Amino acid sequence: MTSMAFHYSPLARSAVRLTNRAFHVSPCKSRMPACVRSYSSYPGPTESSSDHKSRKKVTLTTLERTYRRQVPITVMTAHDYPSAVFVDKSGIDMCLVGDSLAMVALGYDNTNRITLDEMLHHCRAVARGSKHPFLVGDLPFGSYEASPSHALSSSIRMIREGHMEAVKLEGGVEMAETIHKITSVGIPVLGHVGLTPQRAAALGGFRVQGKTMEKAKKLIEDALAVQEAGAFAIVLEAVPEVVAKEITNSLKVPTIGIGAGAGCSGQVLVQLDMLGVYDKLMPKFCKLYAEVGKATIAGLEQYVQEVKNGSFPESGTHTYPMEKGEEEKFLKWISEEKRDCLK
């Protein structure tokens, strides 16, 4: 496709050049639920600060408006129902079922083992939990590289069987024809350039990309090709801050950075990393926002201790009574049975 060849020139950059400042978004008011059912000792879920009940569904139009207003787009991964509910409740704009789940949720050493069928299983669970964010499913390794039509059938499955609204795929200039094919039938595509983990072996591991002038130029060409092929946004993973900023300024679509600095139009992190759950790998770019892993182990250890010493479960609190008067009758019958047995 000759039309897909891009030659970057800093002078020919898009007119919609955005300055990426830190934008202050006023927090939504928090509201307690009017009525909390309490038929068990579990008090029920509480409302988060983003007041998810009154939230509108995020669509491509919403995302475009957010980008135009220069408000950073928030993206977070989810891989199952509870992690999707957390994303939904916290006011995140876009929920990504990333193939990093192969590592963080399934324990593989890289992302290439997971199949499309396995991804679809996780995507459906996420779709059940995340009702407001825009939903993107990652096309896993092997499900889109062979040909544009192979990629299109995988994308259709992602929408129909995975209940996602868009797909993400890794690659630059070489994937432009594929992205064009998918977007031309109305399936939104999120591009992904820079460190593309599915190609980690060829890249020599999970390495920062675009560290030399020549490699940075190639990244800009890749991003422009992905944009021109119809991607609605592009993930920039592990690229120097200055390069990510320049790519962002060159594009008419938002960039979603991960390890790419604050100059991007939005940010994404892997949920189990930023919550301090996954402990095998912690990329330099990841900030720890909670220590859920530590809290979980402390909770489990206390449970072990209390079961062993008999303080859990507590009678009356975690137990069920018989109907009124039935316990006495039952105990009396038991003692009579025992007496009969001893005869």
Ligand SMILES: Nc1nc(=O)c2c([nH]1)NC[C@@H]1CN(c3ccc(C(=O)N[C@@H](CCC(=O)O)C(=O)O)cc3)CN21
């Ligand atoms: N749990 C998890 N979090 C992720 O963010 C993530 C995955 N898994 N798996 C797929 C990719 C791989 N990612 C990674 C993993 C490690 C580094 C990392 O440690 N990079 C080194 C720099 C190496 C170099 O100099 O090139 C670093 O210091 O951050 C970066 C991205 C991001 N993705």
Ligand SMILES: CC(C)C(=O)C(=O)O
């Ligand atoms: C980190 C994001 C961008 C991703 O690709 C994933 O979670 O797989």
